[in-house]
Amino acid sequence: MTPAQPPRRTLVTGANRGLGLEFVRQLLARGDHVVATCRQPGRANALNQLAGEHPGRLHVLPLGVAEPKSHAELARELPLVIDGIDLLINNAGVLHSGERFGHVPPANLDDSLRTNASGPFLLTQALAERLVEGAKVANLSSVLGSVASTDGFHTPSYAMSKAAQNMATALLASALRERGIAVVALHPGWVQTDMGGSGAQITPDESVRGLLKVIDGLGLDDTGKFFDYRGKPVPW
Numbered sequence: 001m002t003p004a005q006p007p008r009r010t011l012v013t014g015a016n017r018g019l020g021l022e023f024v025r026q027l028l029a030r031g032d033h034v035v036a037t038c039r040q041p042g043r044a045n046a047l048n049q050l051a052g053e054h055p056g057r058l059h060v061l062p063l064g065v066a067e068p069k070s071h072a073e074l075a076r077e078l079p080l081v082i083d084g085i086d087l088l089i090n091n092a093g094v095l096h097s098g099e100r101f102g103h104v105p106p107a108n109l110d111d112s113l114r115t116n117a118s119g120p121f122l123l124t125q126a127l128a129e130r131l132v133e134g135a136k137v138a139n140l141s142s143v144l145g146s147v148a149s150t151d152g153f154h155t156p157s158y159a160m161s162k163a164a165q166n167m168a169t170a171l172l173a174s175a176l177r178e179r180g181i182a183v184v185a186l187h188p189g190w191v192q193t194d195m196g197g198s199g200a201q202i203t204p205d206e207s208v209r210g211l212l213k214v215i216d217g218l219g220l221d222d223t224g225k226f227f228d229y230r231g232k233p234v235p236w
């Protein structure tokens with residue numbers, strides 16, 4: 001008889017709404033032990049309800065991804081709830097809409113870079129010691145960050161920050177490879193969330209189902225690559 005696999009320990013950022021919340025729901029449903037992080041746990045009603053329904057299996061902890069001090073606090077607090085991380089999902093992200101060339105506010109660019117690029121890079125660095133051998137890191141990117149495409153013209157701050165995040169993914173992949181840790185960039189599709197809008201093509205359920213299948217199938221050969229939620233390679 002094969003011994004039962006221990007539950008995976010997964011940490012999700014930006015878990016209070018959108019894709020992050022859907023990740024938490026599906027991870028709990030498959031038996032993972034989940035650390036769900038968000039800026040204001042006291043106001044994360046859906047997460048707190050899930051925590052009540054899954055005692056001991058869901059921990060809600062504070063994390064502002066653009067704040068390195070917050071990363072350090074999370075790294076200190078983490079051993080109190082889990083003894084290692086098998087999967088880190090850098091999901092939190094921001095999109096400032098309504099930008100156009102000639103009128104891009106510097107504050108938008110600064111916030112986007114800190115949240116979408118520096119955030120996942122510095123958080124992964126801060127939690128690197130907690131990632132177990134063979135762990136996986138999934139960075140939620142976007143086709144709008146592909147230098148190969150100019151679709152990002154209407155969202156310059158977002159597009160530049162996701163392109164920078166893609167470089168962070170490639171660098172983290174090379175730094176963590178020797179520990180057997182795969183790091184990838186993932187495009188979730190155009191999804192019906194606050195960011196994607198109600199006219200988007202797919203539901204969070206479909207996107208996250210696809211993303212988890214892609215993550216489950218990742219090997220070290222895939223590290224440093226960029227895939228969409230159906231497992232199709234995305235050009236950098």
Ligand code: NDP
Pocket residue numbers: 013014015016017018019020038039040063064065066090091092093094115140141142143187188189190191192193194195196197200
């Ligand atoms: P939402 O706007 O619905 O949710 C964004 C999440 O990120 C919220 O939980 C938000 O928290 C959190 N967040 C934003 N800034 C910070 C911060 N500084 N610190 C901590 N948390 C923060 O977005 P989606 O769920 O749609 O997007 C999830 C990821 O997928 C993002 O990285 C996005 O770029 C990417 N993506 C989404 C697409 C789509 O069509 N939806 C398409 C391509 C990529 P709070 O409630 O506190 O603001």
